[in-house]
Amino acid sequence: MSQRETWATRTGFILAAVGSAVGLGNIWRFPFQTSANGGAAFLVVYLAAVLLIGIPVILAEFAIGRRANVDAVKAFRTLDRPSWRFVGAIGILASFWTLSYYSVVGGWVTRYVAGSVTGNALAAPESYFGAVSAGLPAILTHAIFIAVTIGIVAFGIERGIELATKFMVPSIVVLLLVLAGFAATLPGAGEGYAFFLSPDFGVVAENWQSILPAAFGQALFSLSLGFSVMITYASYLGRDDSLFADGLAIAVTNTFVGVLAGLVVLPLLFAQGVPPGEGGAGAVFIAIPTALAELPGGGLLGQLIGVVFFAVVFIAALSSAISLLEAVVAYAVDTFGISRAPAAIGLGLAGFLLGIPSALDTAWLDWFDGIGVTFFLPIAVLAVVVFVGWIMGDEAVAELRRGSNLTSAGTTWLWMLRTFVLLVVLLIVALNFNDLFLT
Ligand code: PFF
Numbered sequence: 001m002s003q004r005e006t007w008a009t010r011t012g013f014i015l016a017a018v019g020s021a022v023g024l025g026n027i028w029r030f031p032f033q034t035s036a037n038g039g040a041a042f043l044v045v046y047l048a049a050v051l052l053i054g055i056p057v058i059l060a061e062f063a064i065g066r067r068a069n070v071d072a073v074k075a076f077r078t079l080d081r082p083s084w085r086f087v088g089a090i091g092i093l094a095s096f097w098t099l100s101y102y103s104v105v106g107g108w109v110t111r112y113v114a115g116s117v118t119g120n121a122l123a124a125p126e127s128y129f130g131a132v133s134a135g136l137p138a139i140l141t142h143a144i145f146i147a148v149t150i151g152i153v154a155f156g157i158e159r160g161i162e163l164a165t166k167f168m169v170p171s172i173v174v175l176l177l178v179l180a181g182f183a184a185t186l187p188g189a190g191e192g193y194a195f196f197l198s199p200d201f202g203v204v205a206e207n208w209q210s211i212l213p214a215a216f217g218q219a220l221f222s223l224s225l226g227f228s229v230m231i232t233y234a235s236y237l238g239r240d241d242s243l244f245a246d247g248l249a250i251a252v253t254n255t256f257v258g259v260l261a262g263l264v265v266l267p268l269l270f271a272q273g274v275p276p277g278e279g280g281a282g283a284v285f286i287a288i289p290t291a292l293a294e295l296p297g298g299g300l301l302g303q304l305i306g307v308v309f310f311a312v313v314f315i316a317a318l319s320s321a322i323s324l325l326e327a328v329v330a331y332a333v334d335t336f337g338i339s340r341a342p343a344a345i346g347l348g349l350a351g352f353l354l355g356i357p358s359a360l361d362t363a364w365l366d367w368f369d370g371i372g373v374t375f376f377l378p379i380a381v382l383a384v385v386v387f388v389g390w391i392m393g394d395e396a397v398a399e400l401r402r403g404s405n406l407t408s409a410g411t412t413w414l415w416m417l418r419t420f421v422l423l424v425v426l427l428i429v430a431l432n433f434n435d436l437f438l439t
């Protein structure tokens, strides 16, 4: 059997994982969640969620992946707990499920890059969105987006994903910095910053029942946890670097990009007098083009900023879609011995077909998103926490200590997983089930 692939460099692994984490979730979901839920006060809750839940769970997925060095289902056989294979299977199913509609939105973004070049996307934002977001045009751009995703995954870990994300992630950061700098020059930007960053602890105190799960759910989804993606990415680690350091670097960069996106989007909307609204699809695809169209320069400045903005969103969405497809492809390759390229093409095509309802009608897209985030994700995360905390136990600690000299941190991490993290994740599962089935 040929040697299994590995990342060529440690930075390559970190950037690929950051590429997975940074996505549509950071650029539209995060700024609006923050501003709607108490501004800087929500930011504090979110940071706590990343630190207390996100980082322990990302390390748990890393420990499984690096220990097993195989896809997220076979991993449990390799770790001598074959009956726990369902944990990896739920995550892979969640990845496949999410890829289907994530690619539909990726297709919209692709269309908006072109629409900013021609100016059509800014001319009549509301009807443009209506025309391109559903039906045949959406199926077409969905096909294009998933074809690009397949193309990169087919080239493999080092020559495909690592090479692509090495350019993509720095581009996202640099371009967002440029856009944030531009947004800062707009008269009235200050109102946007105030809306985004002024803490309102009263809002958090009053609505903690909805804000806590929102912050924790956002933290987990944003870090791509519960999708077997981080298990899969860590399974290609051929070296013993500190997983603590890598996990921390990924979480910090991901949060930084979310904040940076807020510093672009909200000043722009406020400066142009466009109400930020509820967030979501309408915010990115209607409010932003509306604000861009109002910029001085006879529309050309708006088009230019629009091209850059949607290019950033495109790159962010693509590097996340790559990771979703990779988790599924790794399973086909490692478990069934299928070659990578045909696996990427076949599974990508299947994801395309599953995404057709979402491309036909955005109501389907919302339904797919809801099931993925409130059903699959919490269950998979809960299963990972139980497995690593209570089943792997000391073996997971030993894995985490490989390549790091933080000896006591390993034990602290294990007990956090076993107690606090487990309780919080249980609470999130309960709240989501209540929401899904009982109300
Ligand atoms: N983390 C990505 C985002 O915030 O947009 C979405 C995502 C990608 C979730 C990959 C899960 C995943 F496995």
Ligand code: NA
Residues within 6 Å of the ligand: 020, 021, 022, 023, 025, 026, 221, 222, 223, 224, 254
């Ligand atoms: Na993210």
